[in-house]
Amino acid sequence: MWYTLLIIITIIVLFPVYLLFIVGFGATHEVFRNYPPILPSVFSLQNWNVAAQNINTIIAPLTMSTETAFLVAFISLGVSIPAAYTISKLPTAPRYGFILFLFVTQMLPEIQLAIPISALVIRLGLYQTALGLALAQSSIAIPMVAYILVGTFRTVPSNLSQSATIDGASKLQAFYFMDLRLALSGIAVAFILAWLFSWDEFVFAQILLSQNPTIPPVIYKYLSRGVGTASGPIGVADIFSIILIIPVILVTFFLQKYLRSDVLAGALK
């Protein structure tokens, strides 16, 4: 019985993804009509042709999304790695205090941050730039990254770096040569999560980059232009979506092996 249940859940999980593909590879006359068939009879590259004609509208956003995602990952890890190392060494009460502080900043509505941040980004002269968007997105990414890294550093055995310090290494050397190396898998997880968050982020991108948008706002634009029309824009939105999710799904497969409970709960242990 439970095996059947699991198969049903799997089918429900896969069905929307399946829809994305049958619309993408379907023929206009079969897909864009009332009650389209669940099992399409025609395979077509129509939508891909339309998307290829619009290829310039995806190359720039793809570059922008990639650039922003790497910036977010580097910024949030750059400030979080050293801070998380310090926090992980603190006694329980102040450590909880720091984590609570990070959580409280996460509690705020994204839109509430977005309004003043966009004014700030404009004032810094970073409006319409990847760096401006990356800074804004880091406000959400940093607490998440710091939390995971505190957990990671807590699982790194401290006796190794302690004995290194006794052997005459400075604290900085012990951190750099011992703890940082040992925490590498957790750092990789945090990096990928920050990267994925930025890749997926919509609100800041929509507000801060109207001229050079990242991919999610472009897809949204095509979709909202296309609902109720014969095909064109929705087909393009569909193809762009397929391009957007394939690398991410592959990364998720890789990631979930490392996204384990001891990393997630470590900061609170």
Next chain:
Amino acid sequence: MAEGAAIRFFKRNLMEIIFLIPLLALVGTITLYPIARSIYLAFLQSNNQIGLGNFQYVFHYQDVTTALINTAFIVALALTMQFLISLLTALLLNRSFFGRSFFRTVIMIPFGVATVVSGIMFTFLFTPSPQSWYLNSIIVKLGISNTGINWIRPSWVAILSLAIADSWKNFPLIMLILLGGLASIPASQYESAAIDGANFLQQFRHITMPNLYPFIMMAVTIRAIQEFNILALALVLVGSYPTFLGPLAYTTFTNYGIHDANYASAIAMVLLGLISLFILVYIAISRRLGMEV
């Protein structure tokens, strides 16, 4: 001397203190300052005085009350839905059986699908007109209805559809956390319970659930806050009707009128109030239930 002790402490922990500075500086600039600024904006009236004018305005001219109710409704509905399905899936996946890692991997797919893209997928599923799309295809094919169902009107149906789409996208995160929790329960607890003759339900109630509580707390807190902030998915799937506080603040802000940032901040403050209220009630309830927060 206290001063000397402070200097010694500072010297001994110089590296640790320097390590904290970049994070604190950046969080101060891109989080704490904007928060303070946003609270200020929300109370700054169009006549440049501090007061509740923006709140009066948005409650009067925009349907903040409905958005408030809708937001509370979608949070309750979507969280319940995705918590139950996550718990069920985590329990199913916690056994050891052939193909376990295959199912585990496939079920994680929605986690990697961007929110906007999940909105598109469910548009294909739910769109009722002018082309009635795939969910209605199924319904007509199965003979449940001749014409299909309108999945985005009236607004409570739209909220239900949105909750389904949201649960699809977000249940893997909760499941992952719960699966971690299940894996942390020592098998010996179940063994001794089985020797004492406890059945599955008794084991679930007295071993599984108490051990899972901290993980449930963590998952529900993270997801609830994200859920209150629901924006992109709602915008893609149902547009601005029915509206929620996030999308309402967003559309108010992007009108780009002169005073819109202040009105939008006021709406965002209402959302912040709702989230704070939720957290207080949540802490009170979990204290009463004897859980540690």
